[in-house]
Amino acid sequence: QVQLVESGGGLVQPGGSLRLSCAASGFTFSRYAMSWYRQAPGKEREFVATSSAGGITLYADSVKGRFTISRDNAKNTVYLQMNSLKPEDTAVYYCKAVRILTTYWGQGTQVTVST
Numbered sequence: 001q002v003q004l005v006e007s008g009g010g011l012v013q014p015g016g017s018l019r020l021s022c023a024a025s026g027f028t029f030s031r032y033a034m035s036w037y038r039q040a041p042g043k044e045r046e047f048v049a050t051s052s053a054g055g056i057t058l059y060a061d062s063v064k065g066r067f068t069i070s071r072d073n074a075k076n077t078v079y080l081q082m083n084s085l086k087p088e089d090t091a092v093y094y095c096k097a098v099r100i101l102t103t104y105w106g107q108g109t110q111v112t113v114s115t
Contacts, residue, residue: 008021015085029076
């Protein structure tokens with residue numbers, strides 16, 4: 001049974017930091033590209049960052065320099081370190097696993113950046 005379980009979301013003040021985790025099970029984690037997406041209220045889900053199976057990383061322009069994606073294949077976990085958070089980063093953050101034609105999504109974790 002495939003599972004992607006996100007954690008680490010919460011309420012943080014502008015300028016603060018959070019670290020999201022996504023624990024995977026039920027598939028060969030190391031062979032999958034792992035990504036983070038987010039969806040703000042009333043908006044489309046958007047790409048945030050990705051780590052290929054080989055460890056190549058890409059970021060959306062809106063988070064470049066502030067967010068860092070990393071993965072630990074031994075723990076089947078992908079992380080998203082978020083620094084210098086802004087109110088516009090408020091969204092539900094989703095973990096996604098992709099390999100060829102197979103895609104898995106997590107259930108999401110809420111991140112709220114507010115005073």
